[in-house]
Amino acid sequence: MTDLSGSHAVTDRPGGGTTVETTVNGASAASAAESERIRGFLDEACPTTPCLAVDLAVVRNRFARLSAELPGARICYAVKANPDPRVVAELVGLGASFDVASPGEIELCLRQGAPARSISYGNTIKKPTDIALAYQRGVRLFATDSTPDLENIAASAPGAGVFCRIAVDNTGSRTPFGRKFGCSPATAVRLLRRARELGLVPYGVSFHIGSQQLSSEAWEHGIAAAAEVLHDPEMPADAVRMVNLGGGLPATYTQPTPELSEYTAVIEDALRRHFGTGRPEVLLEPGRHLVGDAGVLRSEVVLVSEDSAGQGRWVYLDAGRYNGLAETEGEAITYRLRTSRDGDPLGPVVLAGPTCDGDDVLYQHTRYELPSTLRGGDTVDLLSAGAYTASYSSVCFNGFEPLTTWCFDSAETIERA
Template sequence: MTDLSATTGVTDRPSGTAQQTESAAPDPILQFLDRQQPETPCLVMDLAQVRDRYRQLRTALPDARICYAVKANPTPEVVGELVGLGASFDVASPGEIDLCLAKGAAPESISYGNTIKKRRDIARAYEQGVRLFVTDSAADLTNIAEVAPGSQVFCRVLVDNKGSRTPFGRKFGCPPEIAAQLLRRARELDLDAYGVSFHIGSQQLEPVAWEHGISAARQVFENCAAHGVRLRMVNLGGGLPAGYTEAAPPLADYVRRIEESLDRNFGAQRPELLIEPGRFIVGDAGVLRSEVVLVSDSSDGERSWVYLDIGRYNGLAETEGEAITYRLRTSRDGDPLGPVVLAGPTCDGDDVLYQRTRYELPRTLRGGDWVDLLSAGAYTASYSSVGFNGFTPLPTYCVDGDEQP
């Protein structure tokens, strides 16, 4: 139903200007907003688009096990929808395991994908039936061996994140030679040394980036094989994009590069594949509706300041460093545009969304008007503060575009 190139291949026009949804069919999210007029700010998710994205990826990588990265959007309805489609789940904490199980996921569909785990949280996951764990350190591996005996483990390697809008730095992963040591040690500890994972950085705009990870995985496979340990799985991580203001390649480009890299590195010995999409599944399926609180002429006489009732602390955490630049839609689209600085509602000087990035909005915009942030379904609501400055967390509503009357 959704054409990926249309939703993630975004706009040649000046960055940040409002963009109309070009669709003949009524937009179920707009219909919901028009009918319900919910308090703003709020996030509205279209479950039909979530399903559609999952199926696109299922078709494009038919032999990969798709582990939805729950952290991207832990709305129970979204998780439940993906359980129904047969997805697996990449979880970061006991809280996310509980959520998946509560929505009907089988324990064997869960991958405990956080390298940073308390020993008792590993034990708890094991008791709940989870048998797949990532690791990247000796201390964590020992914990897994002791409290989750016999489990499958994969080791995360550290790879170049060039091309990512939100790179990971050095927090996760280890060099291939250390990964191989850990996996060989895993076998000695009677764990199932299963494979290698990597993450080339979220919102990765260069499909060729996966080569860094796949070739590193091959090195680990070879090193282990030379010591009699046969690894079987490559976890391609996350990184597939959603549609923000900058153009992103279509899914087909990513898949082609991944397949080429797998051929080059593994040839006929193609490993089992696992992939951890989050943003790709839910990003474009959500619209964040906000209200203009105030428009103020700036003291520098150039750009107006537009203050929204949504900001960095109640949902737009990914505007930190202006890393993610959402497309906007307003109730005054069509009116003449002028340059603006966009800011959130708190008494916090860092609660500014876009100051360096050039955004233009209708000059007629004023307090009480609405501004929609498009493709805001990933990494928004769950980042909300519990109440910084007394502003309440961002609520999420779900609609289903396939169930329209």
């Protein structure tokens, strides 16, 4: 259980014992400074709540760090994490590539100036018309994990490159994929052979070890499975050797995560051990890691009430499950919080959203403590909320508007909302 109390995240360690992290609100000092700059923007701009403020300087910083840690790897931003056009345009300017899930994301990237050849269609579930549209717009790289999808690609995107997604263990991920995607290494070899027969270019293999992956070792298992495919003697001789390491790198929530350098050390080591000098082309599809820490979701307290049924104090925010905080489902993602009354004495709370829906409760099993002075009109900031918030917001559930995004650049102190 994680207890977010005031300026310290208190975390129960596996095997017992409670550690008080020597960090600010569960984050590194650098990440705390980033969220302070976003607070400065929000305090000054005073936008209507709920809203998401994104600092493009943080996106640039994450992209630069990741590029430096994994030199030579092609970074394809997973657009679904935050499809705000200003975020995509910033990444186009940095020379990023893009992982997209639909024609809508392809059009978005093209509108922001992304070259069609920088786009990889990473969704294994697509209609023939979607494939045809992608091909017509110049996309030439597609993920697959099944024969029907492969045959659709061959029919609608002749001569395109295909990589095969294999299923890997998602243990350690806060939001695992279950069994929806991926095939066995043996099936991947068969599909890539079939791709060649169908006139496609067998390009390589991909995996995703689950989003917000807290165990760096997960990549070792994924890379080992990918090597099994690429080294298979049945692989087409002229196949391009590419391994796509997917997403999964973390943002900063309440659970401590390893440093980025720990993840990249495991990745580099696994690539060295499994491929030696014949290292394949390496792709990455980070979403959450590039934009998560760049955003703060500001909400207003609608109501604080004492629960007569004895469940304690309920704090209702104007942001909930349906207008930005979808990833609180199952309490998978536990955001760090900051309130306008920080410093006052704390007490336990249940946190809930504003709609007339019984599932619109954010945290009732994860222990959160907030100032006992908190009342309607105060603000609660959800930190590191730049990923999978605005893009998950419903259009109008209960008449609440979708979450609005404000982008600014703390390096330039220019607002670009």
